[in-house]
Amino acid sequence: MKSLDKIIMHIDANSAYLSWEAAYRLQHGASEDLRKIPSVIGGDEESRHGIVLAKSIPAKKYGIKTGEPLVSVRQKCPHIVIVPPNYYLYMQCHNAMLEILRDFSPNVQVFSIDEAFIDYTGMEGIHGDPVSAANKLKNRIRDELGFTVNIGVSWNKLLAKMAGELKKPDMVHAILNEDEMREKMWPLPVEELFGVGRATAPKLHRLNIFTIGQLAQADSELLRFHLKSWGILIQNYANGIENSLVASGVRPPIKGIGNSCTIPFDVHTREEALKVLLSLCEMVGMRLRQAGFCARLVSVWLRKTDLTGNGHQRKFLVATDNTMKIYKIASELMDELWSGKPLRGIGVRVSELVPCDVLQLSIFEKYDEKKKRLDETIDSLRMRFGSNAVFRSCFLGSGLSPVSGGVIDGFQMMTSLL
Numbered sequence: 001m002k003s004l005d006k007i008i009m010h011i012d013a014n015s016a017y018l019s020w021e022a023a024y025r026l027q028h029g030a031s032e033d034l035r036k037i038p039s040v041i042g043g044d045e046e047s048r049h050g051i052v053l054a055k056s057i058p059a060k061k062y063g064i065k066t067g068e069p070l071v072s073v074r075q076k077c078p079h080i081v082i083v084p085p086n087y088y089l090y091m092q093c094h095n096a097m098l099e100i101l102r103d104f105s106p107n108v109q110v111f112s113i114d115e116a117f118i119d120y121t122g123m124e125g126i127h128g129d130p131v132s133a134a135n136k137l138k139n140r141i142r143d144e145l146g147f148t149v150n151i152g153v154s155w156n157k158l159l160a161k162m163a164g165e166l167k168k169p170d171m172v173h174a175i176l177n178e179d180e181m182r183e184k185m186w187p188l189p190v191e192e193l194f195g196v197g198r199a200t201a202p203k204l205h206r207l208n209i210f211t212i213g214q215l216a217q218a219d220s221e222l223l224r225f226h227l228k229s230w231g232i233l234i235q236n237y238a239n240g241i242e243n244s245l246v247a248s249g250v251r252p253p254i255k256g257i258g259n260s261c262t263i264p265f266d267v268h269t270r271e272e273a274l275k276v277l278l279s280l281c282e283m284v285g286m287r288l289r290q291a292g293f294c295a296r297l298v299s300v301w302l303r304k305t306d307l308t309g310n311g312h313q314r315k316f317l318v319a320t321d322n323t324m325k326i327y328k329i330a331s332e333l334m335d336e337l338w339s340g341k342p343l344r345g346i347g348v349r350v351s352e353l354v355p356c357d358v359l360q361l362s363i364f365e366k367y368d369e370k371k372k373r374l375d376e377t378i379d380s381l382r383m384r385f386g387s388n389a390v391f392r393s394c395f396l397g398s399g400l401s402p403v404s405g406g407v408i409d410g411f412q413m414m415t416s417l418l
Contacts, residue, residue, distance in 0.1 A: 004176065007120040007130045008246060010152040010160035011101060011137070013093075014169035016114035017041040017054035020093040021083055023146030038062060039081040042070045053085055091290075096145055104137050107248045117157050119246035134172040142170065158194060158242035159185075165192070181240045186213025195234045203227060212238045257287045257295075258349030266305055266342040270335075273343060277334055278327050280348040285323030286379050288350060294319035295350035298326055300333040303345035311347075312337050319354050322371055326350060 013019060018041050022034035034056060041054040052068045062077040070082060094113050101108045104127055107119040120130055127133035134151040142148050152164025153174040162185055163173040175181050185193075191201045193212050203226060209215050215223075216238035223231030236242065259280040267273045277300070288295060299313035312333045320326065330348050 004130075004155045005121075006155045007123075008154060008157050008160040009105075009118045009120055009130070009134055009137075010111075010157065010164045011097070011116050011118065011141075012150045012152075012161075012164050013097065013114040014148045014150060015054050015056065016093075016147075017085060017090060018056055018083075019147040020090055021086060023093075024086075024089055027146055034081060034083065037081060038064075038077050038079065039083065040064060040070075040073060041083050041085055042073070043084065093145065093147070097141060097149075100137070100141055100144065104133060107246050109246045109248060117160065117246045119248075120153075130176075131172060131174050134174075138170065138172055154181075154240075156240070156242045157244055157246065158237055159240050161194060162192075175240075178240065182213070182216075185238075185240070186211060186216060188212050190215050190238075193234060193237055195230075195237050200227070200230070200234070256349050256351035256353065257284055257291065257293075258299075258347060259283050260301065260345060260347030266344060267346075268342050270338075273334060273338065273346065274331055276346050277330055277348065280346065281323055281327040281330055284348050284350055285321060285326055285375065288321045288326075288353075289356075289375060289379060291353075292356055293353040294321045294356045295326070296352035296354065297350065298329045298333070299347075299349045299351070300330050300337060301345075301347035301349075302334065302337050302343055303347075305342045305344050309345070310337055315352070319352075321356060321375070323375055324371075 015035070018034055018039065021041060026033060036058065037056065038059045038061075039056045040052045040059055042052045051070065052064060052066050052073060055064050055066060059077065059080060062080070064073050064076055064080075073080060073082070090113060098108060098110070098116065101116055101118050105118040105120050105123055109117045111117060120127075120133060123133070124130070127136060130153045134153050138149055138151050148170035150164045150168050150170070151172045152160040152162065152166075153172065154160040154163050154176065159175045159181060163175045166173045166184060173184075175184055188211065190196055190204050190209055190212055193215065196204065196215075204210075204215065207218070207222065207226060209218055215235055218235065220232060220235060223235055227234075261276065261280065267276065295316070296319045297313055297315050299311055301309055301311035303309035314329055314333060316325070316329065326348070334346075
């Protein structure tokens with residue numbers, strides 16, 4: 001194989017949420033593999049807006065789609081297994097996968113919770129040629145962690161990602177020269193090119209551009225006229241042109257961290273509303289600390305049973321990542337907002353984030369190291385043993401989850417390669 005100036009790998013966990021749940025269950029004595037039966041990861045089936053987050057291959061045979069309401073899923077396949085999401089498990093699997101990737105290269109960039117890039121340039125002397133190394137990496141993740149990944153290998157991030165998408169699951173694909181790029185990418189539908197979404201594809205179709213190869217060879221001025229600079233960018237992608245670096249330690253920029261929920265019943269009392277609010281603040285605080293930020297601003301949003309809503313926000317005197325300080329301001333905002341009419345949804349969001357390590361403390365507010373250590377200890381216990389490992393006594397017998405929400409916003413956002 002001809003030596004490449006750059007060797008980039010893209011690693012993508014196959015059906016991540018469902019695979020991680022299946023692997024966890026098998027490792028803890030389950031006899032049935034969720035990946036081999038009709039199954040989905042989705043919200044609480046009894047909640048009003050539960051949807052499919054991930055599905056097994058057998059579930060696809062019933063026409064089940066990601067984002068579909070669980071009500072229609074059950075109609076299509078009455079015997080389907082529906083599993084609620086376990087965001088703590090997903091974070092653990094994400095972190096475990098990253099640890100293995102770092103054994104193959106010190107330069108690892110998180111792209112989403114189930115995807116990452118590594119720069120393998122110069123590592124051939126340790127793990128061998130790129131394709132052999134990718135197979136070793138794939139097999140090690142499967143054998144040690146119990147789930148499979150696809151790995152794409154090429155000379156830039158765009159082509160590595162495109163290569164990894166060619167065929168799934170548990171596969172390694174390489175695009176190692178321009179001839180391979182044209183052979184493997186150009187026949188594909190233009191919709192499969194990174195950057196060509198639901199809005200762009202119809203515009204290209206109207207220009208009689210239906211494949212990646214047609215886009216690569218299209219008239220640049222025609223693309224510029226109809227799609228402005230975006231047309232030139234995706235034409236470069238179609239020709240395999242992309243030069244961004246694998247930026248180790250760089251995550252998608254986080255402007256804010258928030259949680260909201262649709263409540264399985266209408267909330268009539270302030271006591272119930274405050275418990276829901278506290279459960280949201282618990283996860284917001286945890287995610288804020290995981291991201292290494294403190295927040296200057298907190299916002300609260302309420303939705304009534306007629307689906308109308310309103311919101312309010314307030315700044316902290318000093319930026320904070322303390323759960324109870326966030327909750328205190330959030331509860332004040334809720335009291336100011338709420339007219340007393342039944343609520344169907346509540347949301348909390350923190351923003352104006354600053355890195356905690358550069359936080360300037362106010363002379364008017366004393367920094368409480370004990371509260372910070374307590375928060376971090378509770379976070380650690382919940383990450384290791386689940387959200388119910390530690391919870392506040394007000395949730396005893398309430399029927400409400402003591403912690404509501406998901407993973408860090410930045411992991412949920414698909415970011416640009418540039």
